[in-house]
Amino acid sequence: xxxxxxxxxxxxxxxxxxxxxxxxxxxxDLVYFGDTARVPYGIKSRRTVVRFAVEDARFLLQFxxxxxxxxxxxxxxxxxxxxxxxxxxxxxxxxxxGARAAVAQADGRxxxxxxxxxxxxxxxxxxxxxxxxxxxxxxxxxxxxFVPLVEEGRAxxxxxxRLAAADYLACLRDRVGVVxxxxxxxxxxxxxxxxxxxSVAIIExxxxxxxxxxxxxxxxxxxxxxxxxxxxxxxxxxxxARFRRIGARFLGCxxxxxxxxxxxxxxxxxxxxxxx
Amino acid sequence: xxxxxxxxxxxxxxxxxxxxxxxxxxxxDLVYFGDTARVPYGIKSRRTVVRFAVEDARFLLQFxxxxxxxxxxxxxxxxxxxxxxxxxxxxxxxxxxGARAAVAQADGRxxxxxxxxxxxxxxxxxxxxxxxxxxxxxxxxxxxxFVPLVEEGRAxxxxxxRLAAADYLACLRDRVGVVxxxxxxxxxxxxxxxxxxxSVAIIExxxxxxxxxxxxxxxxxxxxxxxxxxxxxxxxxxxxARFRRIGARFLGCxxxxxxxxxxxxxxxxxxxxxxx
Numbered sequence: 001x002x003x004x005x006x007x008x009x010x011x012x013x014x015x016x017x018x019x020x021x022x023x024x025x026x027x028x029d030l031v032y033f034g035d036t037a038r039v040p041y042g043i044k045s046r047r048t049v050v051r052f053a054v055e056d057a058r059f060l061l062q063f064x065x066x067x068x069x070x071x072x073x074x075x076x077x078x079x080x081x082x083x084x085x086x087x088x089x090x091x092x093x094x095x096x097x098g099a100r101a102a103v104a105q106a107d108g109r110x111x112x113x114x115x116x117x118x119x120x121x122x123x124x125x126x127x128x129x130x131x132x133x134x135x136x137x138x139x140x141x142x143x144x145x146f147v148p149l150v151e152e153g154r155a156x157x158x159x160x161x162r163l164a165a166a167d168y169l170a171c172l173r174d175r176v177g178v179v180x181x182x183x184x185x186x187x188x189x190x191x192x193x194x195x196x197x198x199s200v201a202i203i204e205x206x207x208x209x210x211x212x213x214x215x216x217x218x219x220x221x222x223x224x225x226x227x228x229x230x231x232x233x234x235x236x237x238x239x240x241a242r243f244r245r246i247g248a249r250f251l252g253c254x255x256x257x258x259x260x261x262x263x264x265x266x267x268x269x270x271x272x273x274x275x276x
Numbered sequence: 277x278x279x280x281x282x283x284x285x286x287x288x289x290x291x292x293x294x295x296x297x298x299x300x301x302x303x304x305d306l307v308y309f310g311d312t313a314r315v316p317y318g319i320k321s322r323r324t325v326v327r328f329a330v331e332d333a334r335f336l337l338q339f340x341x342x343x344x345x346x347x348x349x350x351x352x353x354x355x356x357x358x359x360x361x362x363x364x365x366x367x368x369x370x371x372x373x374g375a376r377a378a379v380a381q382a383d384g385r386x387x388x389x390x391x392x393x394x395x396x397x398x399x400x401x402x403x404x405x406x407x408x409x410x411x412x413x414x415x416x417x418x419x420x421x422f423v424p425l426v427e428e429g430r431a432x433x434x435x436x437x438r439l440a441a442a443d444y445l446a447c448l449r450d451r452v453g454v455v456x457x458x459x460x461x462x463x464x465x466x467x468x469x470x471x472x473x474x475s476v477a478i479i480e481x482x483x484x485x486x487x488x489x490x491x492x493x494x495x496x497x498x499x500x501x502x503x504x505x506x507x508x509x510x511x512x513x514x515x516x517a518r519f520r521r522i523g524a525r526f527l528g529c530x531x532x533x534x535x536x537x538x539x540x541x542x543x544x545x546x547x548x549x550x551x552x
Binding site: 036037043045144148149151163237238239242 | 312313314315319320321323324420421423424425427428435436439440443513514515518
């Protein structure tokens with residue numbers, strides 16, 4: 001039996017990481033859980049994000065994964081240490097891979113990191129970058145409107161997107177050598193971000209994470225036979241119809257089936273009685 | 277002992293309803309619960325919102341309230357029937373009061389309702405308005421960016437706010453007689469909304485709700501003695517610091533104390549061990 005790679009995220013943004021994993025590792029089975037009942041994590045406290053992330057990862061253990069990927073930047077930023085300690089499965093977050101690529105490409109110039117409020121205020125990218133290059137100069141910039149703009153279906157060419165990108169990022173123009181997209185939604189606005197920051201290298205943490213996952217499995221001799229085509233399964237804690245509709249833009253193809261998962265809950269009996 | 281009026285909301289937006297209650301009923305004690313761990317409700321399914329709303333209201337029962345106000349438009353739109361059936365306390369939502377005022381002021385002209393995805397797609401305002409005036413013409417318009425714009429601290433004069441308001445609302449200009457602000461965050465963008473829709477009456481559902489609460493308590497002889505000054509207590513399920521910081525703009529004054537509430541949760545033991 002093939003062991004899958006299991007991926008979780010606060011919602012549907014992590015499907016951009018699934019897309020990168022699919023491209024890098026087409027033979028692997030993938031199982032995805034999106035916590036759409038409690039999305040977003042990016043405005044919540046460390047304590048609560050840790051709690052949710054552990055619950056998400058525990059849900060995925062039932063699939064006996066060979067590895068768990070925390071596709072959510074916020075969860076990777078604040079909960080990875082707890083996940084590593086609590087789970088008996090290799091776990092990879094998106095922050096360290098993004099940081100590694102940023103250091104490699106910055107060539108000593110300042111690095112900008114874009115992300116949610118929680119990711120930026122955690123300073124997780126700063127710590128991960130400076131662990132690799134202690135003297136690196138890192139500027140964090142929270143861009144809270146980018147997630148709702150993407151979820152509403154707006155493209156990089158939308159006037160509101162371009163105005164928001166200019167508002168957040170004009171201060172970085174010509175001042176940094178690398179920009180890290182430290183949120184799974186931001187790659188969908190990549191062109192607007194590039195326009196606002198000027199000509200600098202842009203790093204997608206999800207893309208770098210897929211590379212790290214492949215290297216890690218390869219080094220451990222745990223890659224699946226390359227001839228096969230992996231499967232994909234999707235689970236969400238709420239609103240699978242919305243997940244399917246918006247998620248297709250992140251995944252780059254249709255999501256055939258999304259299953260609703262409900263965590264145990266003391267008032268489940270009442271909800272079951274609710275009129276449809 | 278005074279029984280308080282208890283108010284719940286998905287997050288901090290309901291503090292605009294508390295402000296209206298405070299103005300209308302200064303002698304009443306108020307207890308507020310904001311479910312900031314699971315905010316927002318507006319992108320979630322009916323089933324999940326019902327579940328959360330019942331849990332929120334149950335938390336408030338411990339204060340022996342004389343009435344519970346569902347300040348959240350989304351919860352009022354999709355969960356009020358279940359709340360009325362499950363709870364043994366009078367409950368008031370914000371949808372019917374907003375609908376009543378809209379019908380009174382529309383004078384036969386079309387009515388526009390602005391709200392979250394969930395509120396608009398529930399058609400709760402349409403049903404509430406047409407229950408009062410069956411032939412009323414109602415246009416619903418979801419404005420998903422307004423909540424994150426307000427939470428980011430942007431004012432009605434902000435260029436992004438004005439562009440978003442024009443984008444959502446230009447289609448309503450000169451076509452409706454009344455606009456209902458069917459979300460607790462929207463009153464903070466009232467001037468931008470007014471600019472976009474042109475000269476029409478604007479109704480704040482929270483404001484109308486405070487009026488209904490006063491009428492209902494008065495009719496039942498349950499108003500507190502007018503000479504006293506009511507107290508206010510605030511509870512949130514996550515991030516009380518953010519609640520206090522952003523909430524002050526909704527309440528119109530500082531929030532002295534916000535207490536963190538945690539619902540029972542199977543992984544509480546792990547979180548307790550997490551490094552600070």
